Amino acid sequence: MNVNNRVLEQLHNPRELEQMFRADPEAFRQSFAHAWEHNPDSQVLAVWNERLHYKEPEAAKKATLFQRNFVSMGILAILAGICTRLILFFANRGDITMMNIAFGVLPFIAAYFAVNNGANKRMIYTLASIFALAIVLLNLLPQKETDSIVLAYLHLPIFLWVIVGLAYTGNEYRIGRARLAYLKFNGEFAILYACMAISGMLLTGITMRLFELVDLDISEFYFTNIVAFGAAALSVVAAYLVSKNLKLAKNIAPYIARIFSPLVLVTLAAYLVTVAWVGKSPFSDRDFLLSFNGILLGVLAVTIFSITERGTDERKNITDYVNAALIALALIIDSVALSAIVFRLSSYGVTANRLAVLGINVLIWANLIWIMSAYVRMLRNQTGPSTVQDAVTKYLPIYGLWAAFVAVAFPLMF
Template sequence: MTVDELQPDPHEGLEAQIAQWRRYVRRREAISAADVDEMEDHLRERIDELSAAGLDDEESFLVAVKRMGSLDAVSQEFAREHSDRLWKQLVLVSSSPAGSTRTSRELAVMLVVAMAAGLATKAGLQLLSATSFALNAALIVLPFVAGYLGWKRRLSGPAIAVTAAIFVVPAIAINVYPFDAGGSTMIIAALHTPVVAWGAVGLVYVGGRWRSQDRRMDFVRFSGELAIYFTLLALGGGVLLGLLATVFGLAEVPSGVIESVMADWLLPLAVPGALVVAGWLVEAKQNVVENIAPVLTKVFTPLTLMMLVACLVALIRAGSLVEADRTLLIVMDAILLLVLCLLLYSISARDPLAPPQFFDGLLVAVLVAALAVDAVAMTAMASRIAEFGASPNKVVALGLNVLLLVQLAWSAVLGGGFCAGRRPFAQLCGWQTRFLPAYLIWAGFVVLVVPPVFGFA
C-alpha cells in the first residue's frame, strides 16, 4: 500500500455517485459483471470529456448518465455491439429462451465446480495427515471459488498468473517449512493462510482491477453476503442431515454406518460445495441480500455496542494487565474483528448519497467503544511482552491490534465528521477500501516471515 493510496481522493463524491450507479445497473440480471465494467468505462470516458470541457464532477456525472440513455437503451446498444454474445438475444428478443440457457449454463458450471471442490477436499482428507490438511484446507477449497468467479469474469492472463502465485507461494511455504508439531508458528500460519487465499479470491472478484476502490467495496459486499448465504445453507444442511440420521436410525441402520457416511462423504463433499454454491447465489441474487443487509446492520449495531461495553468492563475488572488471561485477550481480538466486519458491511450496505442518520451515529459509538477495548488489549499485550518476552503469538496479536487501531481510529474520525456534516460519506468508504490490502500484506508476512524468525517453534 503506497502513500498515494492513503491520500484523500479529491473526486470521492464522484466515485460515490458512480458506485451507486454501478449497484443499480448490477441489479439487472441480464447484464454480467464484465458488461458492467465495460459500461462503467464508457461512463468514465464521457465524464472525463465533460470535465475537460469545464464541468464539475456532479455536472459531468449527471450529463454523462443522461447521454448514455436509459438502462434498457444502454443494454440494447451493448447488445448490438456484441452480436456474438448470448445476452443479446435476451435483451433484443424477449421471447427467446437465451436467458434461461445462460442461467442453465452458469448453474451447470457451478455444480461441476462445487462437486470438484468437494472431491478435492475428500482427496485431501485421505492423502494428508490431519495437521497437513488443516494447514492446506483453505488452499484446497478457495481456488475453486476463485475459478468459478474467474470463469464468470473472463479473467485475463496476467490476473490469472498473479492469482495463481498468491495461492502457490504460501502453499509451498507451509508445506516446506519444518514446523514443530503443534507449535505456535504452525497454528498461526494455519489461521492466516485463509486470509491470504481469500485475498486471491478478491483479486479474481474485482477482475484484476484491485486498485479500483469501487471493486474493492464490491468485494467487501460479496464477502458479507457470501457469509450470510453460507450460514443459511449450513443451517439448512444441518437440519437435513439430522432428519436423515433420524430416518436411518428408525430403519435400524447401525449408528457406525451413519457416522461413517456423514464424516467420510457427506460433510467433505457438502461443506466446500456449499461455499461455491453460496458464491453463485450472491452473484445471481444480489438484489435479495441488498434488502436484508440494512436490516442486519440495524439489528447488530446496538447489540455490538452493548457487547463492547461489557467487554471493556471485563477487561478493567481483570486486574493487572500483565496478568490478564490470554484467552480473554484472544476473545477481545475476535470481537474487534467482528466490529471491523460490521463496519465494512454497514458501509457497503448503505446508500452513499443519503444524509446522516441515527444509526450512523450509533456506528460511530461502536467504533469509539471498540477503540477503548483495543487500547486496553494492546496495553495488556505490550505489558506481557515486556514482562515475559516476545513470542509468535504475542507479536502477531500485537501487530493485528495495531492494524485494527489505525483503521478503526481514522474510521471514527471520518464517521464523526460525516455525522456532523463536515465530511462526505465517500471519505469513510474510501478509507476502508484503501486500508484493506494492509491485512492481506500482514497475513502474508505472518505466513512467510514469522515462522522462520521464531525458528518454526
C-alpha cells in the same frame, strides 16, 4: 378519492408513483391497468407498462443462462467437494496438515470469480501462482504446533481470503467500489451459506432417521463423504447465488446490520463497565488479553459489515452515530490492548505470539483512526459516506500483506 385516481393524480410525480408501487405492488398493478387503459398516450405510463410487463425473449434467456456461468459453477462445486474429501483423507492419515482444507474451497471460489468476471490472462496467472506458492509453503512447514507454525496456519487463510478478493474484483482491483462490493459479498455470503447449511442439517437429520428405521447406521459414511463434499460444494454454489444478486441475502443483510450494530454497542458498553468494576486487567492476565483482542476483532467485523451495507446515497441516520460510537469503543479497547502488549513485551521479552498480536493491533488501531476521522467529517457534513467506505476498502490489502508476512516470515524468524 379511489386508488385508480391516485395513479392518474400522481402522473407527473415519479417519486410518489415509486412509493405507491413499493408499498403495495399488486394494488399498484391493478390501479395501473385502469390508468393505462384510459391514457394510452402517456409517456410516463408507457415506461411503467414496460417495467411491469417486460419479458425477455426466449433466446435471450438461454444465452443469459450460459452467460451466468451456471455450468462452470457446477463443475467447480463438484471439484471443490472432491478436493476437500481427498484433503480430509490424507489429513486423517497424518500425511498433510488439516489446514490444507482451505485449498479445498478458496481456490475454486477464486476460479469461479476469475471466470465470471472475465479476468485477463495476467490476473489468472497471478492468482494461480499465488495459490500454488501458498500450497507449497503450507506443506513445507513442519507439522509441529509451535507458536510460529500455528500463527502461520491462522494467517495464511486470511491472506488467501484477500486473494479471493483479488479474483472477485478482477481487473478493477484498484477501484474502491469493487473492493466494497467484495466486502458486501462476504456478509451476504455468510447469511446465505448459513441458511443453506441449516437446510443441509435438516436433510442430514431426516436421512439419519430414515436409515435408522431400517436398522442401518450410515452416520460415519455420511458425515465423512456426503457432508464434507456438500459443505465444500455448497460454498461455490453460495458464491454463485450471491454474485447473481439473489434477493434473499441482499434484502436481509442491511436489516441485520442495522439490528446488530446497536445491540453490539450496548453489550460492549456494558461489558467494559463491568470489566472496570470487577478490576479485570489485560496487563496481568494473558487469557483476558487474548479475549480482549477477540472482542476487538468482532467489533471491527460488525462495524465494517454495517458500513458496507450502507448505501452511498442514503442520508445520515442513527446507524451512522451507532457505528461511530462502536469505532470509538473499539479504539478504547485497542489502545488498552496495545498498552498491555507493550507492557508484556518489555516485561517478559519478545515471542512470536506477542509480536503477531502487537502487529495486528497496530494495524487495526491505524485503521480505526482513519475510519473514525472519516466518520467525524461525515457527521459534520464535510464529506459523504464514500469517505468512510474508502477508509475500509483502501486498507484491505494491508491486512493481506501482514497476514502473508506472518505466514512466511514468522516460521523462519522463530
